[in-house]
Amino acid sequence: MVVRTFGISVLVTIASLVVAFIYGSWEAVALCAILGVLEVSLSFDNAVINATVLEKMSEFWQKMFLTVGIIIAVFGMRLLFPLVVVWVTAGLNPVQAFDLALNPPAEGSGQESYEQILTDAHPQIAAFGGMFLFMLFLNFILAERETKWLSWFEKPLATIGKLDQLAVIIAGLSLTLVAEFLADDQHRATIMIAGVLGMITYIAVDGLGSLFHTEQLEEDHERDVASRAAGGPSTLVKATGKAAFFLFLYLEVLDASFSFDGVIGAFAITADPIIIALGLGFIGAMFVRSITVYLVRQGTLSDYRYLEHGAHWAIGALSVILFISIEYHINEIITGLVGVAFIGAAFLSSVVANRREERSDGDSTPKSGGGESPSEMATATD
Template sequence: MRHFLSSLIVTALGLSAAYYWGGAAALLTATFLGIMEVSLSFDNAVVNATVLRDMSPHWQRRFLTWGMLIAVFGVRFLLPVLIVAWVTGHELVSVVVMALKQPDEYARHLSEAHAEITLFGAMYLLLVFLAFFFQENKSLHWVSWLERRLASMGKLESIEVVLALLALLGIQHFLPESERLPAMIAGLAGVILFVVIKSVSTLFEHVGPASDTVHKAGFVSFLYLELLDLSFSFDGVIGAFAITKDVVVILLGLTIGAMFVRSLTLFLVQRNMLEEYLFLEHGAHYAIGALALLMLADTFAHVPEWATGLIGMSLILMSLWSSIRLRRKAAR
């Protein structure tokens, strides 16, 4: 329970603020948005935990404090404002005023950048999925017949990048011609950021004094996690505007969800859940792969948020059940 105490406090404060802002309707909406955020990001928590467990306590604390501020105010509020400012050419202050006083107009401008936003996140998540299963030295397999073949394909240099770029090229044919260039640039940005972060991370594993290397590697892992959260959050932020146009209620609801995801990440690390349930990491990465494909499809055909959350949660529950069965078998 202690792992979720801070989340419960934030929930109480957030729901109280929502009720003060818009009454019972805002309270219910913020509650629903918080639940939606958790359901969409459970796989995010599992993957976060796989990275966080190898970080120093110093960088773990930074991820749970500074990382939370970045996730809430940077990714879920400031970033959409910056996107609308870029799309419209307006100043940041005027966009903030628009978000508060003209939420329909703000949501319309944000939806105009839907393809670019979605493709950036989809490319980054697709590479997270592919990089995990294309590890040549990967020995633990959940879906053995598939994962052994994927691991053998990992012998091909940068195969995950090639496949991601092919997916990006393929999706262009489904987009209106006017959107293709901006969408291509956004998708390439997601690919480039992933490659840079992974390359720098690999470099720090082999170069430099031990203490300096640990510090730099922690910083790179921190950036990796924040970009992962950013890629996940796009889906939730855009989906939230289909439920309400009230930016304050959206921010409060998504803050509650993001806080629970952080607490869940800490719980998984401190209780050694990934060591106890060996296939959880696999299930989370399959869920990430499914989310990436659904985000690609969402650029030209609407994919409901409930479908995204249901598929991801189902894959993780299946991997959890397989892990429990493996433990029982090993105990006999």
């Protein structure tokens, strides 16, 4: 199971390191390895969230996410996205932006470097990605759920979450405060626009996905009822068609929002777009996809009930970090450790809860009076 799930990622990693060696010798290999580890550490919570959505999709759309999706993740977000940002903000076409990335200007030339242009665009990127992730966190934490992790805190939130559109209200107020206190006069308007676009993107993609998924559930329920009435088996509902397409689109936007901090953080290690694409994309993104598949196939989310909660709390923390990074630099190590800490705590809580249930089930097992096991007594009775 492990070999089958992670085998392709290992092969891609080896191939990427070989390409890095050919491209830039051992230094490039080391940089690729570092970027791969950075991406996995920053995106582990992304893998957990991806798994919660992916398990709702049909096998065909799961394969689409792992094939077409990885192409979008590697070439779209880790290679083309930085070029587009430089293109838009600096007025350079993609070819010029790529040339600038490969050939940094000499010091004192007066021309901004590729890295500097992308760093200057960070406030808008952080506002968009942070608001998208913050909306995701709010819609999860304000919903009434049977399973609660931090019940002392999640119960009151679920109670006030019954107020219609509370997530939008909180997100709007938060964006206003971020623009007022964390943005300078030069970026305040663009941060507001980027944040609102992040909110709109989340509402649109999530709303369309929910709409088509609801319609499909109704249709599948009718077919299921008809099948059972005819004596056939009950079918497990998986999203297909338009519902699956919008879930796929939702996953890609979610992956993009998670990758913003990784792409920006990569420039603290190297500004070479080829090394970034190899390290973040081919190595890091592939392993994140493999972790996602492993979680789905192993049923890990159902076995460890609080993992989804921990991932969403990590998302909430990441969104706050993105907001703060508009004004202050946050080390990528801190970002990665916060996500790992939440998910690790949720995993341990799940293990403790599972053991507690096992003990209570064992204590409630009826004991026979004559030293016979319940199965032996049943056999004797028969």
